[in-house]
Amino acid sequence: ATAAGAGADTDVAASSSKSIYMISDGTGWTAEHSVSAALGQFEHCLVDRGCPVQTHLFSGIDDVEPLMEIVKQAAKEGAMVVYTLADPSMAEAAKQACKLWGLPSTDILGPITEAIASHLRVSPSGLPRGAPGRNIPLSDEYFRRIEAIEFTIKQDDGALPQNLHKADIILAGVSRTGKTPLSIYLAQKGYKVANVPIVMGVDLPKTLFQVDPEKVFGLTINPLVLQTIRRARAKTLGFTTEVGNINYSEMSYVRRELEFAGRIFSQNPVWPVIEVTGKAIEETAAVVLRLYQDRKHRCTMPRISKRY
Amino acid sequence: ATAAGAGADTDVAASSSKSIYMISDGTGWTAEHSVSAALGQFEHCLVDRGCPVQTHLFSGIDDVEPLMEIVKQAAKEGAMVVYTLADPSMAEAAKQACKLWGLPSTDILGPITEAIASHLRVSPSGLPRGAPGRNIPLSDEYFRRIEAIEFTIKQDDGALPQNLHKADIILAGVSRTGKTPLSIYLAQKGYKVANVPIVMGVDLPKTLFQVDPEKVFGLTINPLVLQTIRRARAKTLGFTTEVGNINYSEMSYVRRELEFAGRIFSQNPVWPVIEVTGKAIEETAAVVLRLYQDRKHRCTMPRISKRY
Ligand SMILES: Nc1ncnc2c1ncn2[C@@H]1O[C@H](COP(=O)(O)O)[C@@H](O)[C@H]1O
Numbered sequence: 143a144t145a146a147g148a149g150a151d152t153d154v155a156a157s158s159s160k161s162i163y164m165i166s167d168g169t170g171w172t173a174e175h176s177v178s179a180a181l182g183q184f185e186h187c188l189v190d191r192g193c194p195v196q197t198h199l200f201s202g203i204d205d206v207e208p209l210m211e212i213v214k215q216a217a218k219e220g221a222m223v224v225y226t227l228a229d230p231s232m233a234e235a236a237k238q239a240c241k242l243w244g245l246p247s248t249d250i251l252g253p254i255t256e257a258i259a260s261h262l263r264v265s266p267s268g269l270p271r272g273a274p275g276r277n278i279p280l281s282d283e284y285f286r287r288i289e290a291i292e293f294t295i296k297q298d299d300g301a302l303p304q305n306l307h308k309a310d311i312i313l314a315g316v317s318r319t320g321k322t323p324l325s326i327y328l329a330q331k332g333y334k335v336a337n338v339p340i341v342m343g344v345d346l347p348k349t350l351f352q353v354d355p356e357k358v359f360g361l362t363i364n365p366l367v368l369q370t371i372r373r374a375r376a377k378t379l380g381f382t383t384e385v386g387n388i389n390y391s392e393m394s395y396v397r398r399e400l401e402f403a404g405r406i407f408s409q410n411p412v413w414p415v416i417e418v419t420g421k422a423i424e425e426t427a428a429v430v431l432r433l434y435q436d437r438k439h440r441c442t443m444p445r446i447s448k449r450y
Numbered sequence: 451a452t453a454a455g456a457g458a459d460t461d462v463a464a465s466s467s468k469s470i471y472m473i474s475d476g477t478g479w480t481a482e483h484s485v486s487a488a489l490g491q492f493e494h495c496l497v498d499r500g501c502p503v504q505t506h507l508f509s510g511i512d513d514v515e516p517l518m519e520i521v522k523q524a525a526k527e528g529a530m531v532v533y534t535l536a537d538p539s540m541a542e543a544a545k546q547a548c549k550l551w552g553l554p555s556t557d558i559l560g561p562i563t564e565a566i567a568s569h570l571r572v573s574p575s576g577l578p579r580g581a582p583g584r585n586i587p588l589s590d591e592y593f594r595r596i597e598a599i600e601f602t603i604k605q606d607d608g609a610l611p612q613n614l615h616k617a618d619i620i621l622a623g624v625s626r627t628g629k630t631p632l633s634i635y636l637a638q639k640g641y642k643v644a645n646v647p648i649v650m651g652v653d654l655p656k657t658l659f660q661v662d663p664e665k666v667f668g669l670t671i672n673p674l675v676l677q678t679i680r681r682a683r684a685k686t687l688g689f690t691t692e693v694g695n696i697n698y699s700e701m702s703y704v705r706r707e708l709e710f711a712g713r714i715f716s717q718n719p720v721w722p723v724i725e726v727t728g729k730a731i732e733e734t735a736a737v738v739l740r741l742y743q744d745r746k747h748r749c750t751m752p753r754i755s756k757r758y
């Protein structure tokens with residue numbers, strides 16, 4: 143039921159759907175991320191199951207006037223309002239305006255920000271990201287993240303096997319186990335990732351067995367689900383009639399290729415094998431990084447640690 | 451002050467730094483995203499400025515026993531605790547355990563989830579993502595997102611100009627304006643993105659002028675900042691002695707190349723020109739998508755809408 147074309151966006155509010163207005167003085171991605179996780183709790187009744195929800199994200203709202211306009215519009219639509227506004231007077235204005243119009247509203251970051259402030263015994267700046275004067279110099283992290291993304295793109299789909307030793311993480315799996323999107327997701331988090339396709343009857347690059355095996359991860363998937371994904375893929379690419387790929391989504395081929403991969407994994411017992419069936423990309427990423435950190439730091443409780 | 455290597459991770463808690471424990475029954479990315487945005491309010495005193503913070507992310511915690519272990523460890527470190535736990539009894543257990551140990555704690559999604567529940571008049575499922583039995587079928591959005599990522603990788607750096615018409619969004623700018631990471635960020639959100647480098651004296655692909663100009667975005671940047679980024683880049687690539695690139699980060703060249711780009715932009719007045727100086731990738735992405743949606747839907751208030 144999402145709109146055709148890019149980004150699942152649509153402007154046509156189905157009259158039956160409930161609206162959520164999200165307002166930020168920054169990008170709005172924090173509000174969007176939080177709302178979308180919270181909506182996971184209502185999956186049993188979302189689109190096509192009785193209670194469709196329409197979200198509207200307003201970013202860069204750093205002035206009271208547009209803020210009031212948006213709340214007014216929310217009132218017209220009977221929407222609920224969530225906001226992230228760094229300036230306490232803006233946050234207060236949003237709260238009061240919603241109260242006035244009788245709209246439910248939630249300040250998403252207010253409580254955590256207050257808790258952190260007491261914990262650090264430091265007052266929050268009250269300045270939105272992108273506020274004038276907040277000229278943060280380009281950090282090492284900025285450069286590392288960009289380098290990781292560029293590395294990962296160049297290494298996609300088994301390219302440049304001579305560079306596998308430069309990767310932080312190497313993913314191996316048969317076609318359509320989600321290696322590419324997973325690589326990219328991890329790259330965004332600052333890891334240099336290489337992915338190596340496993341194709342039945344094709345030798346893997348020698349370098350894969352020369353690198354530290356602790357950084358290699360095998361991906362596996364249920365054959366039926368893989369077949370579904372491959373069929374969708376074949377349709378997109380217009381594969382169906384192409385001779386070379388006739389087997390690609392055929393069940394016996396899918397099974398045998400997964401067995402072929404399985405044998406390689408058992409010959410390399412240090413590689414963890416991760417089941418991706420039914421997992422979203424970010425879920426598999428969480429599993430990979432937990433194992434990765436665990437192997438690197440050998441904590442009693444697996445965790446991902448970071449300094450700010 | 452971040453650890454060398456991947457992902458800015460480190461396990462050595464500087465004795466002076468304050469800890470934040472983040473606990474999720476899912477991936478933990480929502481908690482991480484929220485905490486990192488909230489920490490933006492304390493940038494004036496973070497690392498190297500007096501109050502370093504160490505975060506620890508514990509994902510996949512769907513049982514009381516490990517939850518209690520983590521809270522106990524948090525107590526040892528004098529950490530504060532934030533959590534996202536879908537099962538109300540787990541959330542309550544976290545809250546009570548923190549109270550018992552005297553630790554400040556914040557439930558990140560509880561308030562929004564409750565607000566959404568009253569708005570929709572539906573109870574939350576209480577089931578964490580990845581809970582057994584929650585077998586969500588692969589959605590159109592899943593496939594679209596993967597297709598967008600694969601398209602975007604293939605189109606990187608001006609590749610395949612004959613496919614520009616298939617892109618949702620085209621980014622044009624000189625080297626090191628952040629086209630690649632921006633493209634990837636947008637691709638993750640489901641948009642097919644192509645990026646086209648502008649290089650002084652090199653003709654742009656003809657197809658760029660044949661596509662709908664409303665989907666083309668120019669990127670520009672302050673010359674001094676660009677020079678800094680290019681110098682860092684040249685160092686990474688070991689460019690400095692290479693004759694072909696001797697000018698790449700030289701000020702007069704940087705200026706002239708930006709002017710060259712500026713002339714192209716003024717010849718194509720429909721293309722918005724976006725200033726990326728001092729902006730994080732996700733901030734530029736927010737600007738691009740706001741304009742993109744605005745042009746597509748011509749709302750009175752620019753917004754990004756989505757159905758769930
Ligand atoms: N680096 C930062 N510095 C200051 N405030 C920030 C930073 N990052 C995010 N924020 C604030 O956190 C909230 C969420 O940000 P965003 O995800 O960009 O909407 C907004 O109120 C932003 O102003």
Ligand SMILES: Nc1ncnc2c1ncn2[C@@H]1O[C@H](COP(=O)(O)O)[C@@H](O)[C@H]1O
Nearest residue numbers: 182474476477478479480534536578579
């Ligand atoms: N699709 C979903 N279905 C149910 N719960 C979800 C979903 N996505 C996220 N959550 C919950 O939202 C919280 C944050 O998720 P995460 O970002 O994965 O840590 C956790 O309590 C998850 O269990």
Ligand SMILES: [Mg+2]
Nearest residue numbers: 299321322323
């Ligand atoms: Mg791939």
Ligand SMILES: [Mg+2]
Nearest residue numbers: 607629630631
């Ligand atoms: Mg590039």
